[in-house]
Amino acid sequence: MQNLTVLGTGVLGSQIIFQAAYSGKTVVAYDLNDEILGALPARWEYLKPLYLRDLPDATPEKLDAAVARIRTSSDLADAVKDADIIIEAVPERLDIKQQTWEQVAALAPEKTIFCTNSSTLLPSDIAPFTGRPEKFLALHFANEVWAKNTGEVMGHAGTDPEVFEQVAQFAEEIGMVPIRIHKEQPGYVLNSLLVPFLNAASGLLVRGVATPEDIDRTWKIATGAPMGPFEIYDVVGMMTPYTLGKDSDDPEQREFAEYIKREYIDKGYLGKGSGRGFYSYE
Known part of the structure; x- marks a missing residue:
């Protein structure tokens, strides 16, 4: 599978x-309008030095060649017309994902395999909207994909086993370590471990127990971990915990969502990629 289309050009997309x-791979980057897509060259310039820092084989020439293989489009039909595989990375809301796949299903070639990068939602809840459930499954990436290079592959009861293996092979071809998940699980492996950890940290904050800096410092000193929970929030970006938390049944998560919107999102502090979140990276 050489031709990839990615739907959504946010932090992870x-x-x-x-x-x-x-x-x-030859990649088409799709988003809703050209204004959003116009921000991508700056994003590539942000990523290049991180690749040079973290990957021994990275060179300026290889990074420039990567940019040359990327085409942008705000026309969905144009974006998917040649796709061998489509990875959807739109906001983490079931209704948005279902609507997106309904639109894609009417436009994509018959050959195309469909993948969601959802971090919490089940493929079986989206598959009926794809028009080809046997070719639909999840391929979930961790943030900072070039270094934290897991690719969680999770199908649903109707996923063709051959398609499952094709996606696992594709993940390997783009430098991921395929993690084959044998049963649907909200949060997959990574977020089943990570989300309760982050929720515990945000609960400590909104209850006034300790500052983000002291919570992070405690975790790193006591466990030897390279990052604390609020440093991880900065890598993930503020929009994901806000989107997940604002309608949560947990009042602490709703309070945390309101807090990060007021103190960070409304001020343009969207996390590490924007130069500032709980910490400054400018």
Whole structure:
């Protein structure tokens, strides 16, 4: 599968685009309008030094070649017309994902395999909207995909086993370590472990127990971990915990969502990629 289309060019979508292009794939980056897509060149310039820092084989020439393999489009029909595989990385809301796949189903070639990068939602809840449930499954990436390079592959009861293996192979071709998940699980493996950890940290914050800095410092000193929970929030970006938390049944998660909107999102502090979140990276 050489031709990839990525739907959504946010923090993780843009990383998937760049990583696939760096690995030799031809990539179309789709988003809703040209204004959003116009921000991508700055994103590539942000990612390049991170690749040079973290990947021994990265060179300026290879990174420029990756950018040359990326095409942008705000026309969905144009974006998917040649796709061998489509990875959807739109906001983490079931209704948005279902609507997106309904639109894609009417436009994509018959050959195309469909993948969602959802971090919490089940493929079986989206599959009926794809028009080809046997060719639909999840391929979930961790943030900073070039270095934290897991690719969680999770199908649903109707996923063709051959398609499942094709996606696992594709993940390997773009530098991921395929993690084959044998049963649907909300949060997959990574977020089943990570989300309760992050929720515990945000609960400590909104209850006034300790500051983000002291919570992070405690975790790193006591466990030897390289990052604390609020440093991880900065890598994930503020929009994901806000989107997940604002309608949560947990009042602490709703309070945390309101807090990060007021103190960070409304001020343009969207996390590490924007130069500032709980910490400054400018």
